[in-house]
Amino acid sequence: MTPGARLQAVIELLEQAWSGRQPIDQLADVFFKKRRYAGSSDRRGIQETLYQILRHQARLDWWIDRSGQPVSASVRARIIANLALADKTSPDAIAALFTGSNHCPAPLSQTELELADSLYGRPLTHADMPRPVALEYPDWMDASLSALWGDRLEAEISALNQLAPVDLRVNTLKSTPEQAKAELASQFIETETTPLSPLGLRLIGKARLGGTQAFRDGLVEVQDEGSQLLALLCGAEPGMTVIDYCAGAGGKTLALAAAMAVEGRIRGRIYACDISQARINRMQPRLQRAGALAVRRQILSGRNDAWVKANRATADRVLVDVPCTGTGAWRRDPQAKWRFTPEQLDDIRIRQQAILEDAATLVKPGGRLIYATCSLLQEENEQQLFAFLKDHEAFAPLAIDQVWSQTVGGPPPPAGPCLRLSPASTGTDGFFCAVLERRS
Numbered sequence: 001m002t003p004g005a006r007l008q009a010v011i012e013l014l015e016q017a018w019s020g021r022q023p024i025d026q027l028a029d030v031f032f033k034k035r036r037y038a039g040s041s042d043r044r045g046i047q048e049t050l051y052q053i054l055r056h057q058a059r060l061d062w063w064i065d066r067s068g069q070p071v072s073a074s075v076r077a078r079i080i081a082n083l084a085l086a087d088k089t090s091p092d093a094i095a096a097l098f099t100g101s102n103h104c105p106a107p108l109s110q111t112e113l114e115l116a117d118s119l120y121g122r123p124l125t126h127a128d129m130p131r132p133v134a135l136e137y138p139d140w141m142d143a144s145l146s147a148l149w150g151d152r153l154e155a156e157i158s159a160l161n162q163l164a165p166v167d168l169r170v171n172t173l174k175s176t177p178e179q180a181k182a183e184l185a186s187q188f189i190e191t192e193t194t195p196l197s198p199l200g201l202r203l204i205g206k207a208r209l210g211g212t213q214a215f216r217d218g219l220v221e222v223q224d225e226g227s228q229l230l231a232l233l234c235g236a237e238p239g240m241t242v243i244d245y246c247a248g249a250g251g252k253t254l255a256l257a258a259a260m261a262v263e264g265r266i267r268g269r270i271y272a273c274d275i276s277q278a279r280i281n282r283m284q285p286r287l288q289r290a291g292a293l294a295v296r297r298q299i300l301s302g303r304n305d306a307w308v309k310a311n312r313a314t315a316d317r318v319l320v321d322v323p324c325t326g327t328g329a330w331r332r333d334p335q336a337k338w339r340f341t342p343e344q345l346d347d348i349r350i351r352q353q354a355i356l357e358d359a360a361t362l363v364k365p366g367g368r369l370i371y372a373t374c375s376l377l378q379e380e381n382e383q384q385l386f387a388f389l390k391d392h393e394a395f396a397p398l399a400i401d402q403v404w405s406q407t408v409g410g411p412p413p414p415a416g417p418c419l420r421l422s423p424a425s426t427g428t429d430g431f432f433c434a435v436l437e438r439r440s
């Protein structure tokens, strides 16, 4: 594809992303499936530009607004601004990409040309930008993030605005970290062990994992190191009854199932529950590949679910990985930060508390309830945890450093009732986790 045709692909994908709710990586997958002629360097180039524009969006919009040109912050305007500000492309060179022929974007209008002219030569980040603009986060989260991080705010947010590595979890139902590493190396995929998770491998450089034998045979699954740690902290063991209450497509279920295996066979009972039929369906091929078909999938109907009532006080471990703002995963889904509104945060907090309450009824005396989010906001984390504990005296938080020593191993995190992970502090996506024990 020519540089102009790649740019047109970026325009189409961003326009689709902003008109619907599908994440950009899913849209890109569908886009490339329909365009088999696009080679791997086209894909990479298009994806890099897409993510770059989403990561620069607040600053691009600030400059577009400041340019004085009668142009709104449209996808085209952002692309022109990004070329001029971030890539330092001259207005003439920008115009040469927008030819309108051979799949290139339509020629620049006079206003767009003037926009390119007025921005060329300027820095992407300007001293006059308000902090949320310069650091690329929604201004309505400013009070919350400042209270959380204080003088670490810039370092934490900057780390969230970088590209994330690709981490793999070795599936111990089928392999060991050493075997999986060697198998991948034999297919020219180099990895290094992750610093915190004993089951993690991190890709060195870029690789297409999906086509490899190691992936197809279920030796590894793509999973951020932080997610791996959360699953380990559950302390699932062979013979237990374990419930992954918000299982989604099964990322953590697979890790829990592997922890319950003896000689490649799952011992005990493991349930993957969710209200979404589509997500539960997506789990099936992953279970198959991982050799974890013993996982029982359960669709829930929401509150007052009959299955939940019938299974009261039966589980040794209940993981509640609630729906959240996803602020901890901004490295992978930068568009998510611009989609959430304060009203949606209020709604989701109500849902989180309801889900936690329902899931708690499944824990047997002496069992554990693990509350987890991929959010960084205290409103979804500590505040939810303490609100729940206030009304549920039967539950008490375990010291997270001790749980870590028993389940993950290696140097423990700071003592306290909960764990926080973030790209700047642990090199993982952002996560929150607390392990509560139900008193006998």
Ligand SMILES: C[S@@+](CC[C@H](N)C(=O)[O-])C[C@H]1O[C@@H](n2cnc3c(N)ncnc32)[C@H](O)[C@@H]1O
Binding pocket: 227, 245, 246, 247, 248, 249, 250, 251, 252, 253, 273, 274, 275, 276, 279, 300, 302, 303, 321, 322, 323, 324, 355
């Ligand atoms: C953060 S995602 C889970 C991700 C998953 N644990 C993983 O590791 O891939 C939250 C999930 O909660 C599910 N959910 C939302 N409301 C629920 C409810 N009332 N009961 C159970 N699951 C619910 C959503 O469908 C979504 O799949």
